[in-house]
Amino acid sequence: xxxxxxxxxxxxxxxxxxxxxxxxxxxxxxxxxxxxxxxxxxxxxxxxxxxxxxxxxxxxxxxxxxxxxxxxxxxxxxxxxxxxxxxxxxxxxxxxxxxxxxxxxxxxxxxxxxxxxxxxxxxxxxxxxxxxxxxxxxxxxxxxxxxxxxxxxxxxxxxxxxxxxxxxxxxxxxxxxxxxxxxxxxxxxxxxxxxxxxxxxxxxxxxxxx
Numbered sequence: 001x002x003x004x005x006x007x008x009x010x011x012x013x014x015x016x017x018x019x020x021x022x023x024x025x026x027x028x029x030x031x032x033x034x035x036x037x038x039x040x041x042x043x044x045x046x047x048x049x050x051x052x053x054x055x056x057x058x059x060x061x062x063x064x065x066x067x068x069x070x071x072x073x074x075x076x077x078x079x080x081x082x083x084x085x086x087x088x089x090x091x092x093x094x095x096x097x098x099x100x101x102x103x104x105x106x107x108x109x110x111x112x113x114x115x116x117x118x119x120x121x122x123x124x125x126x127x128x129x130x131x132x133x134x135x136x137x138x139x140x141x142x143x144x145x146x147x148x149x150x151x152x153x154x155x156x157x158x159x160x161x162x163x164x165x166x167x168x169x170x171x172x173x174x175x176x177x178x179x180x181x182x183x184x185x186x187x188x189x190x191x192x193x194x195x196x197x198x199x200x201x202x203x204x205x206x207x208x209x210x
Contacts, residue, residue: 003032007052017155042069049079064158075113081137088162101169160197
């Protein structure tokens with residue numbers, strides 16, 4: 001996706017994906033950049049991005065995206081659908097495996113600091129492939145959030161979606177196609193699983209999910 005302007009970004013110190021008064025925050029500028037003062041304890045927390053506007057289409061962004069905080073403070077931090085997937089798993093080995101599952105083998109920190117949108121615009125084939133994956137991940141998040149929002153579900157629906165998608169990719173024996181991350185049937189099953197986790201499965205028709 002293009003850079004997002006006007007998104008609220010905060011350090012989620014209590015891991016509840018809700019902005020608390022004492023949590024540090026920033027807002028992305030027109031080019032999608034943000035700045036937040038770091039703390040020594042940031043290695044154990046996550047960054048959360050909510051809302052904003054797509055800088056290319058001017059469409060409003062709905063949903064919640066996360067990223068682990070990089071240990072190297074000199075590197076830029078990029079919050080994307082892919083970073084949200086990486087943030088959803090706990091162990092270093094699973095993070096490496098998940099990055100590999102989407103086609104990136106150069107290390108998790110390199111992935112989280114890569115501006116794949118800018119690199120894809122510059123012609124990088126690897127970045128274009130990652131951008132296609134990121135677009136599909138983002139779309140799945142948006143669909144699950146849109147369905148759940150009809151029932152006033154919390155931001156937890158996005159966390160549940162990332163958890164379910166990451167687990168599915170980690171348990172896939174072959175790398176997903178860059179043209180199709182999951183089949184239509186797999187996406188439908190995943191959305192049903194997420195809605196069930198939010199106690200909404202019985203409230204949403206199969207037609208709406210499909």
